[in-house]
Amino acid sequence: MIKFQQVSKTYPGGHLALEKVSFHLEPGELAFLTGHSGAGKSTLLKLISLMERPSAGEVFINGVKLNQLSTKQVPFVRRDIGMIFQNHRLLNRYNIFDNVAFPLVIEGMHRKDIEKRVHAALDRVGLLSKVKCYPDTLSGGEQQRVGIARAIVNSPPILLADEPTGNLDPELSVEILNLFKDFNQQGTTVLIATHDLGLIARMKYRSLTLKKGRLIDDLLSQEGV
Ligand code: ADP
Numbered sequence: 492m493i494k495f496q497q498v499s500k501t502y503p504g505g506h507l508a509l510e511k512v513s514f515h516l517e518p519g520e521l522a523f524l525t526g527h528s529g530a531g532k533s534t535l536l537k538l539i540s541l542m543e544r545p546s547a548g549e550v551f552i553n554g555v556k557l558n559q560l561s562t563k564q565v566p567f568v569r570r571d572i573g574m575i576f577q578n579h580r581l582l583n584r585y586n587i588f589d590n591v592a593f594p595l596v597i598e599g600m601h602r603k604d605i606e607k608r609v610h611a612a613l614d615r616v617g618l619l620s621k622v623k624c625y626p627d628t629l630s631g632g633e634q635q636r637v638g639i640a641r642a643i644v645n646s647p648p649i650l651l652a653d654e655p656t657g658n659l660d661p662e663l664s665v666e667i668l669n670l671f672k673d674f675n676q677q678g679t680t681v682l683i684a685t686h687d688l689g690l691i692a693r694m695k696y697r698s699l700t701l702k703k704g705r706l707i708d709d710l711l712s713q714e715g716v
């Protein structure tokens with residue numbers, strides 16, 4: 492589903508953010524991406540979501556080689572990918588419905604279908620009752636769940652999360668992780684970047700570790716360790 496072959500990324504100015512990174516995430520897998528701040532986690536996610544292009548090597552999504560994509564094809568690949576950010580990036584001037592509907596409006600979907608999907612997405616994160624509220628009236632955990640609803644509203648096969656629990660207390664973090672588990676159990680491929688090792692240690696999932704741009708570990712974390 493996601494394949495990196497000897498991928499390097501050098502930013503303008505010469506900073507080497509990723510160096511010869513190779514890994515393969517199968518369809519339906521859930522994995523964590525860990526490493527200290529600056530290790531290259533965000534960069535790796537941005538190469539998948541086409542917000543950045545590799546300087547060397549190949550990235551494949553769903554068998555499609557990303558560096559051969561034309562500008563026209565980019566939005567179609569992006570539709571397969573739901574992105575969740577640490578600060579959820581909700582639009583404060585719009586209510587929850589409109590925030591979640593946003594990707595569908597951009598796609599040009601009909602209003603009736605948008606309503607159905609937004610309600611289904613909010614139901615999945617347990618926030619249907621907040622559909623008419625504005626983001627700043629919700630708690631941090633609720634805002635993050637709205638961000639997740641927006642990411643899954645068009646049922647993408649791939650879900651990427653960049654420090655999704657960074658601003659949340661441990662209890663809420665577990666709640667958010669359980670949501671990702673649910674999506675994964677229904678077949679979504681999930682990659683979660685986090686430096687919260689305590690959180691991962693409790694779960695038995697694959698964990699990719701970056702250090703200064705290099706992939707130094709690709710392990711199955713042990714339950715209870
Ligand atoms: P992480 O997400 O693990 O904190 P990043 O991928 O954000 O790491 O950053 C990896 C390295 O690349 C860091 O040293 C960072 O300063 C650098 N970097 C990230 N984005 C840019 C950019 N747009 N321009 C230049 N350097 C960048």
Ligand code: ADP
Pocket residue numbers: 533577653
């Ligand atoms: P976050 O911590 O929310 O993941 P990022 O580390 O991705 O934020 O940085 C936010 C923005 O700043 C991104 O667009 C990233 O590319 C850019 N950026 C990060 N580090 C650098 C850097 N050293 N030089 C220039 N831009 C950077």
